Amino acid sequence: MQKSLSIDPAKCTGCLQCEMACSYENYGVFNPARSRIKVFDFHETGRKVPYTCTQCDEAWCLHACPVEAIKVDAATGAKVVLEAVCVGCKVCTIACPFGTINYVQETGKVQKCDLCGDHPACAEACPTGAITYVDADWTGLARMRQWAGKLDVQPQA
Amino acid sequence: MAWTRKILRVDLTKGTCTAEPLNMQWARDYLGQRGLATKYFCEEVDAKVDPLSPANKLIFATGPLTGTMASTSARYSVITKGPLTGAIACSNSGGYFGAELKNAGWDMVIFEGKSAKPVYLHVEDDRAELVPADEIWGKTTWDTEKILKTKHQDPQIRVSSIGRAGENGCLYAAVVNDLHRAAGRSGVGTVMGSKNLKAIAVRGTKGVGGIKDPKAFMAATVKAKKVLADNAVTGQGLPKYGTQVLMNVINEIGALPTRNHRDVQFENARKISAEAMHEKRPTDGKANLVTNQACFGCTIACGRISKLDETHYTVVNKPEYWGASGGLEYEAAWALGAATGVGDLEALTYANFLCNEDGFDPISFGATVGAAMELYDLGLIKEKDVGFPLEFGSAEVLTKLAEMTARGEGFGKEIGMGSKRLCAKHGRPELSMSVKGQEFPAYDSRGIQGMGLAYATSNRGACHLRGYTVASEVLGIPVKTDPLVTEGKPALVKAFQDATAVFDSSGLCLFTSFAWTLADIQPQLDTACEGDWSMEKLAVVGERIWNLERQFNLNAGLTKKDDDLPARLKTEPAKTGPAKGLVNGVEKMLPEYYQLRGWNADGVPTKETLGRLGLSA
Numbered sequence: 001m002q003k004s005l006s007i008d009p010a011k012c013t014g015c016l017q018c019e020m021a022c023s024y025e026n027y028g029v030f031n032p033a034r035s036r037i038k039v040f041d042f043h044e045t046g047r048k049v050p051y052t053c054t055q056c057d058e059a060w061c062l063h064a065c066p067v068e069a070i071k072v073d074a075a076t077g078a079k080v081v082l083e084a085v086c087v088g089c090k091v092c093t094i095a096c097p098f099g100t101i102n103y104v105q106e107t108g109k110v111q112k113c114d115l116c117g118d119h120p121a122c123a124e125a126c127p128t129g130a131i132t133y134v135d136a137d138w139t140g141l142a143r144m145r146q147w148a149g150k151l152d153v154q155p156q157a
Numbered sequence: 158m159a160w161t162r163k164i165l166r167v168d169l170t171k172g173t174c175t176a177e178p179l180n181m182q183w184a185r186d187y188l189g190q191r192g193l194a195t196k197y198f199c200e201e202v203d204a205k206v207d208p209l210s211p212a213n214k215l216i217f218a219t220g221p222l223t224g225t226m227a228s229t230s231a232r233y234s235v236i237t238k239g240p241l242t243g244a245i246a247c248s249n250s251g252g253y254f255g256a257e258l259k260n261a262g263w264d265m266v267i268f269e270g271k272s273a274k275p276v277y278l279h280v281e282d283d284r285a286e287l288v289p290a291d292e293i294w295g296k297t298t299w300d301t302e303k304i305l306k307t308k309h310q311d312p313q314i315r316v317s318s319i320g321r322a323g324e325n326g327c328l329y330a331a332v333v334n335d336l337h338r339a340a341g342r343s344g345v346g347t348v349m350g351s352k353n354l355k356a357i358a359v360r361g362t363k364g365v366g367g368i369k370d371p372k373a374f375m376a377a378t379v380k381a382k383k384v385l386a387d388n389a390v391t392g393q394g395l396p397k398y399g400t401q402v403l404m405n406v407i408n409e410i411g412a413l414p415t416r417n418h419r420d421v422q423f424e425n426a427r428k429i430s431a432e433a434m435h436e437k438r439p440t441d442g443k444a445n446l447v448t449n450q451a452c453f454g455c456t457i458a459c460g461r462i463s464k465l466d467e468t469h470y471t472v473v474n475k476p477e478y479w480g481a482s483g484g485l486e487y488e489a490a491w492a493l494g495a496a497t498g499v500g501d502l503e504a505l506t507y508a509n510f511l512c513n514e515d516g517f518d519p520i521s522f523g524a525t526v527g528a529a530m531e532l533y534d535l536g537l538i539k540e541k542d543v544g545f546p547l548e549f550g551s552a553e554v555l556t557k558l559a560e561m562t563a564r565g566e567g568f569g570k571e572i573g574m575g576s577k578r579l580c581a582k583h584g585r586p587e588l589s590m591s592v593k594g595q596e597f598p599a600y601d602s603r604g605i606q607g608m609g610l611a612y613a614t615s616n617r618g619a620c621h622l623r624g625y626t627v628a629s630e631v632l633g634i635p636v637k638t639d640p641l642v643t644e645g646k647p648a649l650v651k652a653f654q655d656a657t658a659v660f661d662s663s664g665l666c667l668f669t670s671f672a673w674t675l676a677d678i679q680p681q682l683d684t685a686c687e688g689d690w691s692m693e694k695l696a697v698v699g700e701r702i703w704n705l706e707r708q709f710n711l712n713a714g715l716t717k718k719d720d721d722l723p724a725r726l727k728t729e730p731a732k733t734g735p736a737k738g739l740v741n742g743v744e745k746m747l748p749e750y751y752q753l754r755g756w757n758a759d760g761v762p763t764k765e766t767l768g769r770l771g772l773s774a
Contacts, residue, residue: 015451031364046481
């Protein structure tokens, strides 16, 4: 069974623990500038929204790559950048409709979320449950349950 | 390591930016942030310096845990000699700016001299330069941030700046970062303005590394986060209600200073409380509170994000104030509300927005308005002096004065001088509810005896964040003590003061201390920072910092006489509530406190005390 990152912006406080966890997992430093998940603060409305790659089935980045540097991790379904192959042409960053694959000046390669090999550090670090890692077929389950709970039906005796 | 081991020295007179290695011996003795910056400050600045002269310096300092995954790792402090008090000033802020500065690779920035023309400091990792501030001078902190992000075409820049209050010499001007987080007290923003320094814009992409034992550090932070999550205050009370959770509690116990401390309970406390912020307004069906917000790395998330009622008189036809922004914290709600007798939540929220927008301390501002209202009530300030009557309880007066103080207009100039100077000018200095010239925060020391001593002896003037014995006397953290007695309070105050100095030097937030003790911070420091950071050592470091600040103040010319409360708190008993009939017993507590500190009868640290702490005379 594959899992997906599930994001509930209503629970996000903007603490950026996820960004630090992501950079620590991948680079060994606490560095939001190197994070593959970003939290956006819509100040005028008070909304905070974490955003990262949703691991498209037909991934634009993968199809656009001229050197086949993006592969599917069969176990998790994550689209993974092979750093040794990537030539830093950035075509994938143009192809991705969501902006979730980006160039890293320091390495000369691109980076994107790879689900940390099935243990996403962002979800583990999130203190409020705004980011969870759940059954890929049931990312809507929690919301369904919430609405189901509002149905005012009393059990019959 | 945890420290970046690098400091940035900015000479505003010469216009130069120079990198220097961090003095690691001092880091081992003073940890970081408050302690370490105070050490640098005391070594480099003559205590007798005029706070608003070029010879004063201004230090922005992070702690070793700032920018790490330790919970609440957002903090930075601004250290200088305060223009409001003439004492050491050290104001602490959260938001995202501090972590960004650390991510850029700097433990601290030392500003010295004075620029001939307004400038801002632009930092991009190792690169730092002073840039003319023509397009932002005269602007609010909100506009400044917007303009700098647009100008540099980088929405990820973090900005710390002063507003018009800091430019205009308001003596309690704040340094505001991330729109509504502030190094709020003692006029650190005034010093920044006096140096013609408008802002610091930082982008840091280097990250924070060099953790001594990363695996052990991560384990320690996870464990400590669980303590915060499981605690009723940090896990539930603060996220839901913010610090405003205290409004009704402190009013109930008769320690909510009201109308310039004439009363100790406010009849409209309920209307300006956390609970009221959650209630739907009859006008638009929405609550004042929109959501809570965390600072960088914080797993508590006590910050308030509020939206004003668009039909409220303060913002009708002013859509620029209709968006969500930093809402009322307890101290601000008290100062803008109870201290002035104003019970209009929307008016308080608007005044609070202005404090953030133009960078001035809502505590000193509200308390000074309260003092002005009493002077008016006594006939010492006349309507013709101001342009309108200053009646206690008038929301219109409060918001008008906030606008005038923000812009440095008319009577707002006088309000901007603080209550000590205002009351002295009108012949009643004793009506200034302040210590060392800085206004009290939101706890009446007649109803919380320990706070009287904490205020009297606070190194930066009256303050709740130097020794928050409210935790023990009211909330029972870590143990419950009786708020109405003086017995045992000197030791309690000393213990809180020393521990707080460590929290403030670590890069972490003092609010963790509702759940954490030093024993929760110690493993995080010890696994992150090179060297030995045992409990015994941290206790000494805290006490050393406290005594260093004390030495600075004594060298600046402050004496035992400045460790005192206004006569009202010592002679006019509380009129209502559990503390009815009580005054504060600071005189009883002070000698014992000096003794416990190892100071002589004049409050001067003895040779033995200095020797024990490794301080020179």
